[in-house]
Amino acid sequence: MSKIVLGVSGSISAYRACDLARDLMRAGHTVRVCLTDSAAKFVTPVLFETLTGNACLTDTFVEPTRGRMAHIDWAREADLILIAPATANTLNKIAQGIGDDMLTTLVLAAQVPLLIAPAMNPAMYTHPETQASIHKLQSQGAFFIEPTEGDVASGETGQGKLAPNADIIAITESVLSRRLTLNGKTILITSGPTQEPIDSVRFLTNRSSGKMGLAMARAAQLMGAKVILITGPTSLPDPANATTIHVRTAEQMLAAAQEQAPKANWIIGLAAVSDYRPANPSPTKIRRSEADLTLTLTPNPDIIATLAKENPTKRVIAFAAEPTQDTEFATEKMHRKGVSAIALNDISNSQIGFQSDENELTLILANGETHQSGRKSKLGCALWLLDQLSENP
Ligand SMILES: Cc1cc2nc3c(=O)[nH]c(=O)nc-3n(C[C@H](O)[C@H](O)[C@H](O)COP(=O)(O)O)c2cc1C
Incomplete structure (x- = not known):
């Protein structure tokens, strides 16, 4: 298993790093924690030392081993550095190559994957300097775990909440195992609900939140793919570094997908399209x-079946959100739509699926094999699904 340096900076969500350290240890990793001075005002070194059984670094000039330089030793011995939570200050300093405390000095000295989970007020997150730092670090190969939208500690609403620990763990595992199996591929994903107008102000829609589609987009990027996301109306942010196309109706979604399909190697139909x-x-x-x-209702085009028919050489994967775990029904649907695999999720279970943060998939392949994901975060499910598809070409 891997050696992870967990960097914690001075965010109100620093307390979440305690569970994160334990979860990483439960997953079999060795965890060493480095706190900034500001982080040490929220959580203490002794807390992390007790949780991890290892020394916790804070001051650049206080060495746990006399005569050694921990910022060099820890940087060399680590397999990955995860900064969670990352403040605007620490993130901007790293982008500038500043090393004025133990954590930023350690990051400067390291040549291992850097994973950054920002947590901050939405205004700080959308600040042009912060966004420029994120882009700069991404171009240097750092991985970002985007903060989620919601109400932050200051009472405002927006993007800035530290990502769920389950997502941070799933992405850490993915980066550690370097599953860049989709390098060089472009993946087209349809996502979210459609809205079908009844009149100028009303429409028919469904309860799809678009969370699974966004998770799939991020998972595909983490595995090295380029992503084109065609999404119906949702309240979610667009994924960074992807081409995102916003549509409302099924007909608009089909037209956009037909236009983009020639650029894609794989097409994943996750949208909950109104029939x-x-x-x-x-x-x-x-x-x-x-x-x-x-x-009077008229049938909408079957988007994924149309795309499968028009792109016989591409890998086209459908999703079936059904109130059942009946794989026979899903297998029949896979053949009827002419797709190469279908992922079934049982929407009769209110703990998973629509609007929830978790999911559980049964993947059925054209050769009749079935694979179960078990209950995971939506990002964990998406990484699992893309792994299964990569392993079963
Ligand atoms: C109560 C409190 C909560 C804070 N929460 C955050 C936060 O979530 N994200 C952030 O970027 N800064 C936050 N700050 C501001 C940082 O602590 C401040 O910018 C500090 O200089 C960061 O230092 P560091 O990056 O070295 O940890 C908070 C400050 C206080 C007093």
């Missing part, structure tokens, strides 16, 4: 009346 749309949407708002209102 039907109102046949004659009203261009103006339908007024209330006492009479019954009948909407």
Whole structure:
């Protein structure tokens, strides 16, 4: 197993690093923690020393072993450096090559993968300097674990919350095992719900949040692929460094996918596409009346079946969100749609699937083999699925 240096900087979410250290140790890794001075105001070295059984570094000039230079030793001995949480200050300093404390000095001395999980106020995260630092570090090969959207400690809402620990662990494992099996591939992903207009203000839609599609996009990037994400309306941020195309209706999604398909090696249909749309949407708002209102629905195009038919040489993978774990039904659907694999998720279980942060997949391959993911974070499921597909060409 691997040696991980966990860098913790002075964010309100520094307390989350305690569980993170334990979770990494449970996964079999050796964890050494380095705190910034500000982090040590939120959490103490003794806490991490007790949790990990190893010395915790804070001051550049306080060496755990006399006569040694820990910032060099730890940098050389590590397999990976994970900074979680990373403050705006630490992240911007690293991008500038500054080494004015133990953590930034250690990062400067290291030649191993660097994984950064930012946590900060949304204004700090979207600040042009912070974004420029992220892009600069990404271009130098650092991996970022994007913060999630939600209410942050300052009471505001926006992107800045430290990513869930399960995602941080899944990405750390992925980087450690260097699963860059999708290097050189472009993956087209359809995601989210569609909205089919009834009139100028109302529409038919479904409960898809787009979280699984976003997780798939990030997993594919982590495994070295280029990503084209075609998404229906969601409240999620666009993935960094991907081409994202926003659409509303199934017809728009199909048109965008047909345009992008020639650039893709694999096509993954994750969107929850409305099977039907109102046949004659009203261009103006339908007024209330006492009479019954009948909407006539007409079938939407089957996006993934159309893409599979039009791209017989590409790998096309469908998702089946069904209120059942019946693999016979999913297998029939795989053949009917002409795709090379189908991933079934059982949406009758409210703990997983739509809008939840977790999922559980059954992957059915064209040769009849089935594989079970077990319950995982959506990112963990996406990494698992792409691994399975890479191993079963
Ligand atoms: C209560 C409190 C919470 C803070 N939370 C964050 C945070 O989540 N993210 C951040 O970038 N800065 C945060 N800061 C500001 C940093 O602690 C400050 O910029 C500090 O200089 C960072 O030092 P470091 O990067 O060396 O750890 C917070 C400050 C305080 C007082």
